[in-house]
């Protein structure tokens with residue numbers, strides 16, 4: 161695989177940098193304490209191993225024929241050993257006096273891997289993203305994901321006391337990138353934990369939603385993804401958003417019309 165890097169500036173002083181590479185390799189190249197907030201949504205393989213729906217298949221689009229078993233995308237090898245390596249690198253790159261981390265989990269990976277996060281960080285909350293509309297599921301149909309919020313051994317607070325631990329934000333339908341999350345989910349995390357000029361990091365970039373949320377909050381951003389599709393879609397999305405303020409992968413707001421946005 162040829163690695164690709166893209167760096168751009170906005171509002172003169174802020175930077176956005178993305179690369180096409182493996183998360184561990186990418187984190188290893190970042191200096192100690194160089195990141196203020198990590199917001200990330202890893203591709204867990206555990207869920208797919210345990211969640212065989214239908215005739216032993218994962219429900220979803222298998223449309224990348226010939227690639228990686230025709231799955232949606234490469235999965236991070238989430239053995240406990242690899243996950244510990246990932247978390248230890250997150251800890252090293254995160255600022256010691258104000259560093260916060262948000263890691264997204266499905267129910268299965270929260271049970272199998274979530275407890276390990278406590279070895280590295282002070283877990284403060286298990287947050288729930290309520291997607292408003294139900295998705296797949298053979299028993300109870302899934303409508304939520306978890307977000308684990310932790311600090312890097314410091315006592316730095318979030319912005320204020322108005323943030324609930326359940327976030328009602330509509331899921332994205334018919335996305336151009338599999339498992340694309342609404343920008344608003346990352347906006348909640350960033351507005352709770354960051355100030356303008358902070359550096360936000362996402363080592364599982366996907367469609368670049370976390371980068372767009374960082375730009376909206378006047379933060380610097382660094383991220384990576386192992387997939388070329390992720391890199392090229394995110395690059396174009398970031399460039400166009402900076403140029404004309406239009407988000408080409410999420411045209412509509414994912415907020416509910418009748419609710420005030422608690423994070424604004």
Ligand SMILES: C[S@@+](CC[C@H](N)C(=O)[O-])C[C@H]1O[C@@H](n2cnc3c(N)ncnc32)[C@H](O)[C@@H]1O
Pocket residue numbers: 181182183184201202203233234235236237337338339340341342363364365366367368369370384385386387390
């Ligand atoms: C759940 S998706 C992220 C979706 C993203 N939050 C969004 O809103 O579009 C997980 C991503 O992890 C990437 N990935 C899988 N293994 C990886 C690895 N070893 N290093 C970096 N990225 C990886 C996949 O290509 C996929 O884009």
